[in-house]
Amino acid sequence: MDIRRALKLAGLEPVHLGLKAREHLFHTGDRILRMYLVLEGRLTMVRTLESGQELVVQRAGPGEFLAEASLFADRYHCDAICETDIACEVYDKRDLFTALGERDVSIAILEAYSRSIRILRSQIELRNIKRADDRVLAYLTLLPADEDGWRYPSLSWKDVARTLGLSHEAVYRALAALTRGNRIERAENRIRPA
Amino acid sequence: MDIRRALKLAGLEPVHLGLKAREHLFHTGDRILRMYLVLEGRLTMVRTLESGQELVVQRAGPGEFLAEASLFADRYHCDAICETDIACEVYDKRDLFTALGERDVSIAILEAYSRSIRILRSQIELRNIKRADDRVLAYLTLLPADEDGWRYPSLSWKDVARTLGLSHEAVYRALAALTRGNRIERAENRIRPA
DNA sequence: CGTCCGCTTGACTCAGATCAAACTTGGTGG
DNA sequence: CCACCAAGTTTGATCTGAGTCAAGCGGACG
CATH class of the missing domain: 1.10.10.10 (Winged helix-like DNA-binding domain superfamily/Winged helix DNA-binding domain)
Structure with a gap:
């Protein structure tokens, strides 16, 4: 769990959080204020289409950092639902940004990555039609x-x-x-x- | 072209490079030593499957930074071919890493993003079957x-x-x-x- | 001028979607 | 403890829509 050590070294203090299976970590439309690092358990990100069809956008397990979709967005566009009981660490998004160096090379590159990810996701969604x-x-x-x-x-x-x-x-x-x-x-x- | 300013602020000195349409920026198997920021023109990343079928992995235009596939890989797994004449800036990969702070939060998060991108790409490739x-x-x-x-x-x-x-x-x-x-x-x- | 390539339409085929039904398993609650 | 329900699994029959093959058009380019 490399990222955890790096976060610790950067002086970020996580809060611990546990949830039961079937609970929501966040809902579509919620403000994105926190980043989550999954320690135990699995969760599913589900996007509900206008048609009512449910689409599994992503699944995350131990060691995964729920950030890609969210670092540069303001609100979630999917629900995060626990498949099992989970334990995770919660980081404040603004603290994280400060640790990254605000408007820095890292942020610029992350933004480029983030764009790629969005494009790739939309391509996959297209193929679901x-x-x-x-x-x-x-x-x-x-x-x-x-x-x-x-x-x-x-x-x-x-x-x-x-x-x-x-x-x-x-x-x-x-x-x-x-x-x-x-x-x-x-x-x-x-x-x-x- | 936000990323360019950020790179400049980080003290990275690019070399300029121009290529004609149909020339290769890199080939499959080449060591990844440089990162490219496209200034003008368009290029296509093509992956050739064992079957001989050619797959367009990605296209890049002005302002795009050819790094996602490559920051954490050792060798290219696709060819980059110029669609048009292009102009780009060339950065040294190791300099870039130093500017990112070597083993830092940024790197850890970038690696997570990078993994997501690889997974998404492989999903798209699966759907091409x-x-x-x-x-x-x-x-x-x-x-x-x-x-x-x-x-x-x-x-x-x-x-x-x-x-x-x-x-x-x-x-x-x-x-x-x-x-x-x-x-x-x-x-x-x-x-x-x- | 000829060739290449993108565009466009038609006919036919076939693989996967859809509908349907049966079986298994695990979990819930009476 | 058992009846019952939900969800995943499995197989069959039918249908539909995208792939494939084929052929013709026009523009670009050498």
């Missing part, structure tokens, strides 16, 4: 938009197909179907969800 | 093994199904097929690729 047209639409919606909602894809559709885990034919057909169903508008090099 | 039995087999192979090659899955097969993006029926059928084809051995609570 089974229908090709829904998946393509979700991909388009995630793209940065201008003030009118237009997106300017930087990848060829063929590459989009690869990142979505679809054949390029499936993507073309999805685009055609979405256009037919008035779920997107296409014009030259731009595209917009309706 | 189309056939259910191959995907399940690949998943099992990734699991930690004891000295005899046995794995002790910690998830119910139903949860495995969810993480693999398959229905649970498909996973059970895949396991049955793999057992029939002698591609795995099962016993009680453990399982082993043949």
Whole structure:
């Protein structure tokens, strides 16, 4: 448990916390004020989609530090539920930042990592969408938009197909179907969800 | 380009480097001695699978720091190919580590992030395997093994199904097929690729 | 001018999703 | 202690939608 020693060396004082199985460590929407290091037990991070479907975002066990999702976010976007009884250490987020050196190389790099993680997670979530047209639409919606909602894809559709885990034919057909169903508008090099 | 300022403040001196489209920034197997910050242009990280299939692992553009995959690894496991002409800054990896404070909280947390990233990437790679039995087999192979090659899955097969993006029926059928084809051995609570 | 590549659509196939039903196991509560 | 319930496991039958093969179009580039 390397990280624990490092935290101790940095002069951070954890508070201990125990929870029973099925209790929540935090809920979606809670302010992120603390970071947790799991000592014993397992917990599951669950994201509930608008559709009501529950998605296991991550599982954490002994030695894992629940920070990735949270260091640079303000509020949680998932629930943390104990699979078993757990023991963990609680660190104050602001203390941690001070220990990291506030606006420092470490923070800058961590932020870059954090961005990568978010992108990877969103890619996995995209792949959980089974229908090709829904998946393509979700991909388009995630793209940065201008003030009118237009997106300017930087990848060829063929590459989009690869990142979505679809054949390029499936993507073309999805685009055609979405256009037919008035779920997107296409014009030259731009595209917009309706 | 926040990270650049932070690196400068930390006293790190970059070397500038320009490459033409289609040139390689690094190859699979190269020692990782430098970190790159992209200033202009785009590049693609490509991983070549044993099957010969090429997999786009990541794309990077201006402001991105090519470090995630590499800070805690010794050698690259992908090729970086310039899509366009590019300009970047080159930092020495060891200097960077010194600036981060060697064995410090930052490093410990970065390592945790790094692990998450690797796990997420492997999950995406799993999903690129189309056939259910191959995907399940690949998943099992990734699991930690004891000295005899046995794995002790910690998830119910139903949860495995969810993480693999398959229905649970498909996973059970895949396991049955793999057992029939002698591609795995099962016993009680453990399982082993043949 | 020819070639390559991205784009687009059609036809057919097949693997995985879905629905359904039965069995096992562990846990709860009367 | 046992009835009962919930959840995971297992197998069968059917259906659907994405992969694959095939073919044609147009623009870019040498």
